[in-house]
Amino acid sequence: MKCPGRSPGTGESNGGAAVIENAVGPSARPPWWRTAALAVAGLLAVAACGGGATQSGGGSQEANGSPITIGVLDDQAPLTAVEGAEMRVNTDLAVAQINSSGGIHGHKVNVVFADPQADPSKAVALAQQLVQQNNVDVLVGAVLSSECLGVENLVARLQIVYVSSTGCASEDFTAKQCNQYSFRLTPQGQQVNIPLSSYIVKQYGTKWSIIYPDYAFGQSQLAAYKVGMQAAGGALAQIIPIPQNETNMTPYISKISTDGSVNGLINTEVGADLVRASTTIAQFNLNAKLPIVGVFGKERFAGVYPPSLTGDIGQSPELSDAAKENSFDVAYHTAFKGQLGKEDPAIINTLGNDKAVPGDLGYEAYTAITALKLAMLSSNFTGKSDTSKLISAMSKLKAKQSADFPGGDFQMNASDHQGATTTYIAKINGQQEDVLATIAPDKLPPIGTCQAK
Template sequence: MATLTGALALAAVAAAPLAQAQGTIRIGELNSYKTVPAFLGPYKKGMELAIEQINAAGGVNGKRLELVTRDDNANPGDAVRAAQELLQRDKVDVLCGTFLSNIGLAVADFAGHNKTFFLASEPLTDKIVWADGNPYTYRLRSSTYMQVAMLIPAAVKMHKQRWALVYPNYEYGQSAAATFKRLLKQAQPDVQFVAEQAAPLGKIEAGNVVQALADAKPQALFNALFAGDLAKFVRAGTQRNFFQGLDAVSMLTGEPEYLDPLGAETPTGWVVTGYPWYAIHTPEHDKFLQAYQARYKDYPRLGSVVGYNTIQSLAAGIRKAGSTQTDALVQAFKNLPVDTPFGRIVYRGIDHQSTMGEYVGRLAVKDGKGIMTDIEYVDGAKLQPSDEQVRKWRPASAG
């Protein structure tokens, strides 16, 4: 009898972790935390806030959410290994995350080959949902095409013929530059692209880049640099008076992660995409802002919103699917509505791209700090190419 009792006790102990696991939904997330801390620190806080709120409200389908994160070292090979670890060792139910576009593409390819659901939260490259799209990958953040399309109306209104471009020399920057040239040429056929500088990510020689652009005597500038590269470029351009009289449109520069460090050196007048959290007054955003500030005693960055929306999207999809089973999630995310601090977004069935938009405005300096003025929220749903064009760009096998 003692032997039987002991065996039953051991069985009960062994079953306990399984029962506990069955009561949770494990979200596996990987990202370049060490490489891009300015964006991904707030991003992680946004995820944690969403999980706390959802769990406090009873979880999803009666189960609590649990977040398991890994650093991908900004390396595609390491990212794929991290994804494998999350699935095989950590037994996560879904994958999400990534920041750099080349990393996002690597994990999306892994998800496609392994038939695993993956929500790409941040990488911007169009290839994720178009040329390299697969049935198992969805993307939250507005794409390179969408962000460039937000800036084209302002670029056209500048009525400048001679444009220069500067961007980081990897997938995101290359895609942004190519899209800008294509869309502006369509809108303004007489435009000329007189200079183009593709700087190594994180290793820009800003003085040389500014001089090469200045030598071409452009009338306007398209910029896709961010983080430390942006700060170095702005400082070098300011010191050389390169920006005086030069119109500019710039991706990402209005995001607090990249705008705040510029301080008084902020180049005024640039038309940018970004996140002016201090100037958004909607019920949805006010609710998010108050909760975030109460939780962290800090203001949110755009990364905070992206992280928050990532978890809210997964929760909505799992709730609709009734499970974390891959095929059910893939179907549930098609035309899935999600309420966010920016209002309701929808994950398009045709290309798995969300309609999350961005704020567009002009840069100014106030009290020694860079801010966005004349802001307007541009709904991502209004920036999509036609369904016919999407079908040409996205493989039929991608669903």
């Protein structure tokens, strides 16, 4: 679809969504990838031309100014299939809402998607291409911590704002190598592990076993839980590293002590490894022998918790199902369902079809875009030349629970560019999540002492 008087720019479709075809080659992508990009391009074209329902955004005027382009690194490798699908749907949703409400002070938001395929070197190369060849104004995304850390180093040289989205959970992103251009909204590491550790030590005991993925993210989680346990008066009595993409979990899960020497198990596996680890834990009937901590979010299980997860405890800024008393969250979940129906069938199937939920993975992607929207509006951002103004606005960003942050309140730490959100500790009860504790953003501990300069 073409808007009257417009022609597509390099690397973009008429509606503003595009795939970098020469980045990794069409044959390397899932078959739905180009189809999905074009489908979303049509959606954005309708929004940019004045179609679509009015949503939370930049105002009611028509978006007819020069476009603002966001480059999104959206991994679609098997390892990151769920994270990538959630990033795609929720990015599409947030951008469509912005454009249907007039864009950013009349400037339509375009999106250029690129698939690093869970490869850190490709993530850095694609980020550089998005900036230098596709001329994007802001970078978003990359799922794996190793990808995010590489892109974070790159943007300091390219001098462009970078906001992490779904994933990117290594503490190091904001605890050790923060810089003025990089931002993360969702609390990670000891920000959430200290409160969670305090809760489980008080409820179950001081000695814990932990399984973790043996790469940057998992090592960061291990370090954070060590700090959390120490702060809570507990300890990690058994530490079991598991290689990334391990298909046979039995040799590792079988090591977990059930002789009374530990009070529970902390499971920090993610993605496909989480599903395999949880399945093996159930096969060994460990759920009946030990409390399991760390597994949370229906989106990780195609929208339906396996029965074996009942009793597991986790933390999240967003519950899997919207609380009826939270009108903002109800509206968000409804909009998510509507957007999901416009996506490629492969994405819909990955997330569980009619059982699909945004969960915390989707919420991270959605709020990455809504935070940028708020900062762009307040700074009158029109493009990369306004980067310094956008950095200042992002650094000071604070929001109450709203359509932009439906799960709860938000505040950015100006010193390290690490966000804090309302966080829920909850227990899985069948298909329900029973909230055990609610922690306000200002009650979360800092992630470190890094200074973004």
